[in-house]
Amino acid sequence: MSKPGTDKFPPLPQPLPTPVVDNHCHLDFGDRDGGRALSVADQVAAAREVGIEHIITVGCSLDSARWTAQAIRAHEGISGAVAIHPNDAADIARTGGQSALDEALALIDELLDTPGMVAVGETGLDWFRTSRKDEVAREAQFASFRAHIDFAKKRDLPMQIHDRDAHRDVLDLLVEVGAPEKTVFHCFSGDGEMARECAEKGYYMSFSGNITFKNAPELREAVIAAPLNRILVETDAPFMTPVPYRGKVNASYLIPHTMCLIAELKEVSLEQACAAVRENTREVYGV
Ligand SMILES: [Zn+2]
Numbered sequence: 001m002s003k004p005g006t007d008k009f010p011p012l013p014q015p016l017p018t019p020v021v022d023n024h025c026h027l028d029f030g031d032r033d034g035g036r037a038l039s040v041a042d043q044v045a046a047a048r049e050v051g052i053e054h055i056i057t058v059g060c061s062l063d064s065a066r067w068t069a070q071a072i073r074a075h076e077g078i079s080g081a082v083a084i085h086p087n088d089a090a091d092i093a094r095t096g097g098q099s100a101l102d103e104a105l106a107l108i109d110e111l112l113d114t115p116g117m118v119a120v121g122e123t124g125l126d127w128f129r130t131s132r133k134d135e136v137a138r139e140a141q142f143a144s145f146r147a148h149i150d151f152a153k154k155r156d157l158p159m160q161i162h163d164r165d166a167h168r169d170v171l172d173l174l175v176e177v178g179a180p181e182k183t184v185f186h187c188f189s190g191d192g193e194m195a196r197e198c199a200e201k202g203y204y205m206s207f208s209g210n211i212t213f214k215n216a217p218e219l220r221e222a223v224i225a226a227p228l229n230r231i232l233v234e235t236d237a238p239f240m241t242p243v244p245y246r247g248k249v250n251a252s253y254l255i256p257h258t259m260c261l262i263a264e265l266k267e268v269s270l271e272q273a274c275a276a277v278r279e280n281t282r283e284v285y286g287v
Contacts, residue, residue, distance in 0.1 A: 004046050004253060009038065010245040013256040016051030018274040020259060021281040022252040023206055024122070024160060024186045024234035027057040027078065028067045038251055044077045046253035051274070054078070054287050055252050058160065058186075060085035060122050062104055065111050072116035079287050081119035081160055082111050083148050086126040086141045093140030101140055105147045112151055118285040121160025122186050123148035125173075128164040142173070149177055158182035158284045160206070167194055171201075179203065182284045187236045192221035199227050204284055206232035209242030209250060209258050211265075223265040228276045231266075232284065233258055 004012050027040050038046065047055060058081045059068030065082040072080040084092070084104050093101045112120060123145050130137040152159040159180045163170045167190050174183065185198060188205040198205055205226045211219045223231070233255055241250035242257040263273035281287065 004038075004251075008249050009251065010241075010248050010254060012046060012050055012253055015049065016256050016259060016274050017271040018278060019051045019053040020233055020255060020274050020277050021054040021056065021285075021287060022047065022052050022235050022237075022255055023056045023184070023232045023281055023285065024058055024081075024208075025055060025237040025252055026059075026064070026239075027055065027071065028059060028064045029238045038249075040071060040075050040078070043251055043253070044075065046251065047255075048077070050253050050256055052252050052255050056081055056118060056285065056287070058082070058122055060162075061088050062107060065108060069111045069114040069117070072114065079116050079118040079285070080114065081121040082108055082117060083121050083123040083160075084108055084144050085122060086124055086144065086162055087129050089140045089144035090126075090130050090134070090137035093136055098143075101144065105144065108148075109151055112155060112157070117157070118287055119158045119160050119184075120148050120152040120155075120180075121184070122162040123159065124162040125166035125169050126162060126164040127166045127169070145173060146177060149174075149180060152180035153178075156181065158184055160184045160186040162186060163189060171197065174201070174203075184232060184284060186234060187240065188219070188222055188226075190222055191218040192225035195222040195225040199225070199230050202230075204230050204232050204280065206234045207258065207262060208234050208236045209240040209254065212243040212257060212261055213246070214243070220261075220265055223262055228266055228268070228273070229280060231262065231277055232280055233262065233277050
């Protein structure tokens with residue numbers, strides 16, 4: 001079995017002085033993909049060793065949403081979020097039309113009632129993989145995003161947003177239809193100006209390992225601009241592995257690398273940064 005510290009998986013970092021929660025990762029990748037990532041039990045154990053006391057795993061395709069509903073029943077220390085990813089919404093509508101998308105959304109609506117589901121996500125808009133000219137895919141993404149906003153509001157659940165190359169459209173739609181009370185920009189990808197706009201609206205910003213990337217000065221500007229009481233931390237594992245381990249597989253236990261940079265940018269102690277992030281997480285998700 002693969003473990004932290006082997007060639008694929010970076011070693012365990014120094015434990016955090018105060019625990020935090022990984023509010024967005026994809027544990028199913030490890031479970032499904034025969035050792036490409038760590039098993040759920042290994043992930044939870046490794047994370048706990050370095051002060052990540054809880055993990056929210058996100059299922060955003062039909063298969064992984066079903067997997068998530070099972071996993072949160074079977075494992076301690078994890079909660080779930082489910083949705084149809086904007087790129088999946090586009091694919092479903094392209095191949096099966098509106099009725100297939102409606103069916104998929106109905107399943108998500110049902111799975112959200114599973115005990116241990118603490119958020120709707122990830123939903124939103126992605127103009128990186130969908131061309132602005134692809135009408136069907138574009139409409140499907142908007143329709144799916146609106147449906148998820150309703151799911152969150154009717155249950156009073158927080159919503160995790162996937163926003164790729166779609167900042168303005170996402171922000172405008174939230175204003176148009178009214179954002180859920182707790183709205184989180186997962187893997188925040190805006191700049192300082194957008195962070196200020198999100199803060200004004202009361203949205204939360206969840207930062208991942210990509211804030212450590214050399215070519216991402218605007219993300220570090222965003223961390224500086226975001227008020228400490230609006231900041232969350234995540235891995236988006238197995239993606240977004242923080243420096244100095246880019247190219248290896250990401251997992252929740254690597255959050256300390258990201259937390260250290262958040263503390264440095266906010267000019268507070270690591271302990272203060274962790275305590276603030278922990279408190280924000282509890283406020284948003286109740287975990
Ligand atoms: Zn994700």
